[in-house]
Amino acid sequence: MRSIGELARDSGLGVSALRFYDRTGVLVPARVDPVSGYRWYGSAQLEEARLLARLRRAGMPLADVRLVLAGWSGTDGDLVRELLQAHLRRLEADLSDARVEFSTLQGLLARRENTMTPSRITIRLTTSARALAAALDAVRFAAGTDPELPMLGGVLFDFEGETLHVVATDRYRMAVARAETTGHGGPPAQVIVPAPLVDAMRALLNREGPVRLDVDGDRATLETGDGQASGRCLDHAFPDYRRLVHLPTGSRALVDATTFRTALENGPVRTSEAREHGAASHDLSVLKVAHDGSVVICDDGDDDQNHIAVNREFLLDALAAAGGDQVILEFGVPTAPIAIRLPGDQATFSILMPVRLDH
Structure with missing residues (x-):
């Protein structure tokens, strides 16, 4: 049996992704501890997890992924082959449509640039x-x-x-x-x-x-x-x-920069999956605003979908660049950027894009 952390490490799927696939019935663990709720996976599920990771990187919809996994476990090669070919045809059609749109956009951009003659600065x-x-x-x-x-x-x-x-x-x-x-x-x-x-x-x-x-x-x-x-x-x-700095309203939290930085450096992290070709995985800190207005770094078992995950290194860089004893963190919805500001200074700030834990 493999723990969820071991399966994540060996398959290329993140722990949060494995929890998501369990909740949606795509890859259900072989056993769940009735006391701790901890998930355990059988040795044969490693191959399924690796297959799932490849299918998702290829952009296959979750509904089709279910069928591929069902056909794979049932050794129905014809079904799997047909699903893969159908998805490949969709990707090729989408790419062809995208090429047409990009060609049109490039023509519009060229005409727009020809009408604009910037003067010497x-x-x-x-x-x-x-x-x-x-x-x-x-x-x-x-x-x-x-x-x-x-x-x-x-x-x-x-x-x-x-x-x-x-x-x-x-x-x-x-x-x-x-x-x-x-x-x-x-x-x-x-x-x-x-x-x-x-x-x-x-x-x-x-x-x-x-x-x-x-x-x-x-x-x-x-x-x-x-x-x-x-x-x-x-x-x-x-x-x-x-146009990029108009953020939705949400929560504001005033934090002690040194204390918060120490908590980030020593607190729990989750490893993101590389969603772009050639991209490297990175450590994420998952944040929430507590009832008392403080910012809490969530542990690995806290899966509230309203929490916000950010690249920990990027957040530490932003805190260092801010340079103040206190900083204001502004949170919107989980998909909106986080803003880092100094108290009393609205002109100097940084914003970080959140990272989705599930996909």
Whole structure:
């Protein structure tokens, strides 16, 4: 017999997924301890669990998965073969439809770009070293590293009046911060500063006093009393981050950052399944807001569907970037992002996408 943890490890399915498949009758354990409720699986169920993991990674609907498993256990090869072929035909049809839609979208995008001729950007402004350093520290952790998405491989500098917003995102998390400036009287403008240049700029900001930031066309330059960092900006468009930060209302919890960080580091975790091709699994912390307003890290036996699972490493990064003694955690519905803010500062925050425990 295998415990649920052992089956999860050997099959590639997460513990929470195995519980889900038990509740839905897809893969029922051979025995459940009547006292503890702990699930135990027979040796033959390892093959079924591995098959189930492959079918779900291939996107097969749960109703068809049931039939495949039934045919597999009953050695009905014809039924299994027909179900696999039917699903493959659906995938091919869906891919063909997707290609048509993407081709249409690319044509629309090309026509839209042809009607837009951006003017050359010229910006000269001054800000304080401390303000710019704090803003970059608050967002740098969220910059993307995926070579397939080069537009996310830096920090957006969004100039609007006397305000500079800096933004970074890798799709799964986003961070926004603000620094006040003087000297920019032109229209709103945006440039994406690549991550290496951001790091070079940040290295010059360990000082007091004003610094000068210039953008001339595709080149950004930071000048301080200690030196200069200059380089080309990324030739890409950045997502409209303002549309991504309007979160549904929900619960707010004020937590002690040090205490909460320690609880995360030492508390229970669950291992996510890699749902994207080539993606690695990662540790999840499952959170809930208790009746007294505190945030609790749930143990492995707490399966309330209203709890929110997040990538633990991402949450620890966000807490470190916030840098305050206390932080506010904002929770919406379990499928909505979590926001991390400092008390009294609505302009600097990060948001994390939740992770589904069941699929």
